[in-house]
Amino acid sequence: MSDPTLQVIGLPQLPEIHPGDDLIGAIGDSIAASGQGVREDDILIVTQKVVSKAEGRLVDLRTIEPSAFARDFAEQWGKDPRQVEVVLCESKRIVRMDRGVLITETRHGFVCANAGVDASNVGPESVCLLPVDPDGSAHAIRRGIGDRFGVKPGVIISDSFGRPWRVGIVNVAIGVAGLAPLADYRGQYDDAGYELHVTVIAVADELACAAELVANKLDKRPVTLIRGYRSPVEMPAGSGQDLVIDPARDMFR
């Protein structure tokens, strides 16, 4: 059977991760427990939440003094003013601020609700921030897995973002190591000789989406292994920043 087949495997549960814990060790243990091993062309997708927790990206809301601006918005929409303050601190630009929704651009350039600041799965009076350098986090995991298993898979750090015009959130890649985040078909031709000139596919985002399908949010499976993916076009490895649109080309600022 030579039909192209991808396996998307939710790796065994990780223990609860706390600031300073050895996340890479825990991921390695999960790979070992799965019996799947790891291959050079595998891709590990790790959810942002465990990465942020291990990196200590938690904020105790009791230490936050909200600004008047944060208090006004929070009061109008029934939000926690301290959490709004944290969102503003994590943002470099407000894209939309309406109906209680705060969509901002993070320092990384990601545009998402609440600058990626999230209160779920981190305990009371705490919120979780995005990793400072998700590409760096991805590279560290790739190196660590390489040291333990002798092969270096691709690594994606994923988060779930909403998007305009469509209901629901979907996974995206915020950090990338060891794989090409885009498949660029420009310059390739279809059967009719028509050049596929606008076809650049965000495969890292699609890989992150595939991983979400096995990573039940009520389960503790923050690591997914994708086996069998082959890029349809030759591309050099890149970074999560390759997926951030150039402000000069952004029609939705």
Place this chain on the structure above:
Amino acid sequence: MSDPTLQVIGLPQLPEIHPGDDLIGAIGDSIAASGQGVREDDILIVTQKVVSKAEGRLVDLRTIEPSAFARDFAEQWGKDPRQVEVVLCESKRIVRMDRGVLITETRHGFVCANAGVDASNVGPESVCLLPVDPDGSAHAIRRGIGDRFGVKPGVIISDSFGRPWRVGIVNVAIGVAGLAPLADYRGQYDDAGYELHVTVIAVADELACAAELVANKLDKRPVTLIRGYRSPVEMPAGSGQDLVIDPARDMFR
């Protein structure tokens, strides 16, 4: 091994599909040739292009008389004015019209570049439109496969859309039959007792993304079978329209 695992299988190539061809028969033949069979909880993802072709949604550009509005925009940006005219005819609202890019809302409510009108893989002097009723197309495939194999899988009609702020296109679900397009975690609680109140996941879009990863655009594999997906929450089957945001909640009109 009880780790949740998804298989994403690019089914064998289909013959070139022309208007009026028996697409459901061709999909059935592809399933048969794959040796995979089909199960009640499988999901078939079929790309919009073959559906549109089978349904005769092709336009001969030589029959199109562009309006002055279409001619002006086309001339300014080096586009084919007849193709611009077709895009305008397929749109009910222009969302952005800038730098040669035309982002519009289709009659279905989808917001995408060029109203989904596409010139690739359809031969010269032709463009391909989205299906009139992608949910109806999905239901027809589901019924047809059910008649032949005795089981009715879920069916998604997929297309690739760009999105604001991020580089590249990703697959989305434009038609859905026999599965829940959303996984709604609202009212569920995390380990810390925090209600996951904003977590609605667009799983149909994520399934479409997973399919894209095996459907190389230069190959003729428009049908992907996903096996092993289980919705994390009990949801009734829905439609592609469930993924279209209510205009009253759209912050990016």
